[in-house]
Amino acid sequence: MLSATLYKFRRGLLKQPWKILVGLVVLAVIVFFIAVPSMTEDGTGVVRNQALIIGASSLIFMVMFNYMFYSGYKNGAVGFSTADVNFFMAGPFTEKFNLILAALNILTVGAVFAFILAFQSSTLNMAIGTNSFDMIAIIIGSFAVIVIAYFLGAFFCTHFDEQKEKKRIAIFTLIGLDVLFVIMSVVSLLKEFGSFAGIKAQGARAVIAHIGNTVYAKIFPVGGWMRLIYEGILTGDTVYLTLGIILIVSVILLIVVLFASFDINYYETAIANAQKAADLLAAKRAGVDSDSAKLSQKIKVGKETLTSGSGASVFFSRHLLENKRATKFFFVNALAILYRLICAVYIFIFSRVRFSDEGGNGTPILIAGLMMMLILDVPIYGGGKTILEFNKPYIFLSPQEGWKKLMYCLMADLPEMIFDSAVCSALLYMFAGITVAEAVSAFVMFVGFAYLCEIVGLMMLRMFKGFGRYLLMFLRSLVIYVFMVAVVIPSLIISLLAKEEGYMLFMLSCAGISIILSLILLLISRNMVDKVEYAG
């Protein structure tokens, strides 16, 4: 089985050697992001707040533990493909032996989280002063916490699969622990700083440093124990280090004993998960990203139906109907809402942790927020609904001019782009301290970028259709980012030349350049319905 898995992996790389290149790029990006904090240390003598770094790491470990325990508890054994179900589960292997497959896949999940954390190195460096060593420790620690937490959760899912009441005890215990931790943390904060006003006056960083260093944080399962190891290494405290290692090794041994000694019954959930994974893979092959596919699985039929449109315009009506069915409002994109919520939390935390107690201006928050929003524009619009239309035959078959059908599809995306852009500019207004006029400029800029993403996505489909969907999606993201840079740099130059004090000219320049680029690209690709081949 192991040799088959390795063979599958080796063969995959041989057939698609570009995956090696992508892997190397990802690795280079991780190393770069981790190394950035050390490279940019300016030696100005900023005092390193070790308590804050340990406290923040402690909270990261705890969040990871909670999230992955719940994931394991909910999903049981994930990572089985439908082929695994057919060959391994139906084959002469024990359930425990087959679980090794799942173990390998959880390592992949851990690696993805490691990448996400590495990507946040600069943010964490600016926010709490982590250096490269801290980042490596946080990534390795999180990786271990993720794997342990998942297996613990998965044990409760698979062992108590048919005893729902007993199964629930595990999750209620975890919730209880979390609630207890929050209560004890608040009590401890009040004891330290006197009152809620006193806590507020200390600022977010002091609060994180305090909470993450209480005894409750140290004894918190797995996350807290990993924190002990980290603190032991940083401070040279051998007691913490030894205690942490003993506890982590014990929990790993406990997992081995649990899975080896108790009955586990995970085939049913594994088969269901394999089906879900196959559905998501099919969606991905059709060009839909995973989050969109997951959101689509929850959509139900309501009162709305198709009542307008004729000829090419029915594509417009259908898109609006699909939007309305997904979110109740034709102008709301569910994926955009999800990603903007992430943006809001990110900007909020960033603004509170870094700058609230320094009285600086909002430029770094604006840059961080803008970057995050534009990065997320790529999955939202880069593979948007118009692009997905090319995965069905109807846009090719219906008897209207190709450019008309394309325009109606693009028009249908406008309402949600307008709403999403309004949300983005409102977030920047609230957290980055921009003026109303700048927020309006930001709104126009976001609409411009959204269309640029969509039209570059279309162009990529037109040019590289034969490259296969995965490579196409990778290239699409890469090229969209290149176009974004091509918009931002001249806009910055214009803004600098005009010696602008605010951001309005910069944003309007971005809007203007992205709209001009979009129009040029649209002109080039207007006949793509007649030129592109159907991929179904």
Next chain:
Amino acid sequence: MLTVNNVTKKYKKFLANDNLSFTIGDGEIGILLGPNGAGKSTIIKSIAGLLRYTGDIEIDGLDNRSLEAKRLLGYIPEIPALYDTLTVEEHLEFIRRAYKVENRDLMERLLDRFELSDKRKKMGKELSKGMQQKVSICCALSHDPKVVIFDEPMVGLDPHAIKELKTVFRELRDGGKTILISTHMIDTIEDYWDVAHIMVGGRIAATRHNKQGAAGEKSLDELFFEITEGQGSSASEE
């Protein structure tokens, strides 16, 4: 009438269709038979205007990429391509509006005929493969096309739906329509076909016309197995 003239289609270096030519007349059912990878789906998709190729394809004397030709064509893909969050009824309504068909009678008749009336509020993602195939067939027929091309239409259908579909084939033929069906399931085509092209390696290896009482000739499946199992490769025109 459907005319395919010297059509060649390449996927990079792979020659999927090699200089194919054939004609299916009005009121005729043509069959494309062949093993997997013979190039049947490729020529079907080319006829539907979904692929780029060299050569000429005409639908009722019109270039297949023209709007007039598109109006005359109905296409049933091998893998049903439904919108996940559109209901069965909305799929048909979408096609009706796209093709500017005024009345809903044909749409309603098709829903009844393929036993989809009680599923009209189900979304595409909620349907089984067979149900999706039925919706796909209804969509293709709902604008009353003159030329209908079916790519492996029986796959996934239950016996009752297969029986109904065969009746539809005959009715369409009797109504003067041109039908082209691609299939590798030789046992499903019975005797309702008028002309059969056996494809191997992107070429037509043999063409057989269905003539009643032609004595002493090989049956279609004998000919098919002879060609596809490599015992003979020369084209035979009956």
